[in-house]
Amino acid sequence: MISFSQVRKSYRGGHEALAELSFSIEMGELVFITGRSGAGKSTLLKLIPAIERPTSGTVLVNGQNIGSMRRPAIPYLRRNLGLIFQDQKLLYDRSVFDNVMLPLAFTGHAHKDAARRARAALDKVGLLAREKANPITLSGGEQQRLCIARAVVNRPGILLADEPTANLDSASAAEVMEMFRSFNQVGVTVLIATHDDALVQRLNPRVLTLKQGRLES
Amino acid sequence: MSAWLRQHWQTFGLTLSRLAGNPIATLLNVMVIGVALTLPLGGYMLLQNLGGVTRQVTGNPQVSLFLALDAGKTDIAALEARLKQLPGVRAVRFISREQALEGLKRSGDMADVIAALHSNPLPDAFVLETGGGTAELEKLETELKALPKIAHVQFDSAWVKRLESLLALGRTAVSILAALLAVGLVAITFNTIRLQILTQKDEIEVSSLIGATDAFIRRPFFYLGLIQGGLGAMAALAIVYLCMLILNRSILGLAQLYGSDFRMAFFDLPDCFALLTFAAGLGWLGAYVSVSKHLSNLEPK
Numbered sequence: 001m002i003s004f005s006q007v008r009k010s011y012r013g014g015h016e017a018l019a020e021l022s023f024s025i026e027m028g029e030l031v032f033i034t035g036r037s038g039a040g041k042s043t044l045l046k047l048i049p050a051i052e053r054p055t056s057g058t059v060l061v062n063g064q065n066i067g068s069m070r071r072p073a074i075p076y077l078r079r080n081l082g083l084i085f086q087d088q089k090l091l092y093d094r095s096v097f098d099n100v101m102l103p104l105a106f107t108g109h110a111h112k113d114a115a116r117r118a119r120a121a122l123d124k125v126g127l128l129a130r131e132k133a134n135p136i137t138l139s140g141g142e143q144q145r146l147c148i149a150r151a152v153v154n155r156p157g158i159l160l161a162d163e164p165t166a167n168l169d170s171a172s173a174a175e176v177m178e179m180f181r182s183f184n185q186v187g188v189t190v191l192i193a194t195h196d197d198a199l200v201q202r203l204n205p206r207v208l209t210l211k212q213g214r215l216e217s
Numbered sequence: 218m219s220a221w222l223r224q225h226w227q228t229f230g231l232t233l234s235r236l237a238g239n240p241i242a243t244l245l246n247v248m249v250i251g252v253a254l255t256l257p258l259g260g261y262m263l264l265q266n267l268g269g270v271t272r273q274v275t276g277n278p279q280v281s282l283f284l285a286l287d288a289g290k291t292d293i294a295a296l297e298a299r300l301k302q303l304p305g306v307r308a309v310r311f312i313s314r315e316q317a318l319e320g321l322k323r324s325g326d327m328a329d330v331i332a333a334l335h336s337n338p339l340p341d342a343f344v345l346e347t348g349g350g351t352a353e354l355e356k357l358e359t360e361l362k363a364l365p366k367i368a369h370v371q372f373d374s375a376w377v378k379r380l381e382s383l384l385a386l387g388r389t390a391v392s393i394l395a396a397l398l399a400v401g402l403v404a405i406t407f408n409t410i411r412l413q414i415l416t417q418k419d420e421i422e423v424s425s426l427i428g429a430t431d432a433f434i435r436r437p438f439f440y441l442g443l444i445q446g447g448l449g450a451m452a453a454l455a456i457v458y459l460c461m462l463i464l465n466r467s468i469l470g471l472a473q474l475y476g477s478d479f480r481m482a483f484f485d486l487p488d489c490f491a492l493l494t495f496a497a498g499l500g501w502l503g504a505y506v507s508v509s510k511h512l513s514n515l516e517p518k
Contacts (some may be wrong), residue, residue: 020340030433049426051426052463062440071431072430072431075425075429075430075433076428078426078427078428079427080429081428083426083427085426089419089422089423089426091419091420091423093420102420102423102424102427103427103428104428105227105424105433106224106424106428106430106433107428108220108221108223108224108505109221150427151427154428
């Protein structure tokens with residue numbers, strides 16, 4: 001479903017974020033990507049939705065070569081991916097509900113249908129009661145859950161989460177992880193980048209460990 | 218198709234509600250565009266009205282042809298035949314010196330003066346009704362001057378010609394002004410859209426990351442430019458209309474002194490519609506340039 005072969009990503013100035021990275025992830029897997037800060041976890045996750053392109057090597061998602069994907073095709077790739085960002089990227093000029101409605105605005109759902117889906121997603125993350133609130137009034141854990149609701153509202157086949165528990169207390173972090181596991185149980189492929197080893201050990205999933213842009217076995 | 222239409226409709230509604238949600242900024246932007254458009258629009262209206270006046274006056278320019286005092290009956294007959302054959306001459310009317318004198322006597326004021334005269338000082342004359350444009354009239358003038366036994370050729374439309382060339386000058390000036398302010402309108406929209414893009418930077422980034430097409434992201438800005446241009450045009454029309462009402466009050470008084478019921482007329486509906494379309498198009502263009510310039514960073518790195 002996702003496969004990297006000989007992927008290298010270097011930035012201007014010569015910094016090499018990823019080097020000779022090869023691995024593949026099957027449909028329905030739950031995979032953790034661990035490693036210290038700067039090991040290349042975020043870069044790896046950015047290559048999958050074509051936020052960045054590999055310098056060399058190929059990244060395949062559902063059989064499509066992301067590196068050579070043309071600009072107009074990229075939005076349709078991204079709609080099948082649920083992205084949870086390290087900095088969350090919530091919009092504070094609108095309500096919780098409208099944040100979840102955002103991805104449905106450009107997929108052409110009728111308003112009624114979209115609203116129903118948005119409420120279902122909010123219900124799944126336990127935020128239905130706060131739908132009218134402004135995201136700024138939510139706690140850190142709630143904001144992270146809102147971010148998850150927005151990522152899953154389009155029912156994507158793949159979830160990508162970059163440090164989803166970085167700023168959460170351990171109880172909230174466990175809640176969020178539990179959510180990822182339940183999505184995985186209904187068949188969603190989940191990739192989580194984290195440096196929180198305690199969480200990883202508890203779930204006992206497949207782990208890819210990065211060190212200076214390479215896989216550590 | 219219906220999803221596509223719905224998206225457009227939603228975007229249109231969203232843009233309107235954004236404009237309404239920020240009334241002061243919207244009003245100022247619309248006023249800037251409106252005032253900028255008022256200048257060429259007002260000038261155009263004045264010219265259109267003045268053009269109408271000259272067309273009334275020059276409907277059939279007349280030429281008065283005064284004969285030499287020694288012109289005899291045969292000369293007059295020959296001239297009349299010759300005049301009737303000239304191109305551009307529609308009708309020829311002969312006014313003999315006696316008729317002219319009678320006319321003067323009847324006009325009242327001059328009667329005493331004329332009674333004191335021993336002989337008739339007036340020449341025979343032809344009055345020609347002409348047709349055709351300014352160029353043909355000029356050609357006719359040289360031909361008439363070349364005829365024998367003609368003392369003086371008087372075009373009573375010379376001042377109209379002068380007015381017409383003044384109007385042509387005015388039209389050129391208004392066109393230049395309109396072109397300049399069209400560029401201004403594009404620049405104003407460019408800047409407004411740039412600010413709007415900056416304001417919505419986060420939304421644009423997130424939308425792009427979660428699968429909005431470029432077209433979807435750009436669409437609201439195009440609508441914004443379009444609507445703003447259109448509203449500006451409406452403001453300009455309103456301003457010009459108001460100015461016209463004020464001017465017409467003074468014009469009416471002035472025209473009555475001349476026994477005329479002249480007053481300025483406003484643009485007709487097709488003209489208003491053309492202006493709206495033109496301004497909305499320019500707004501769209503400004504938005505297009507701005508969006509192309511400021512939304513190019515959506516490309517993957």
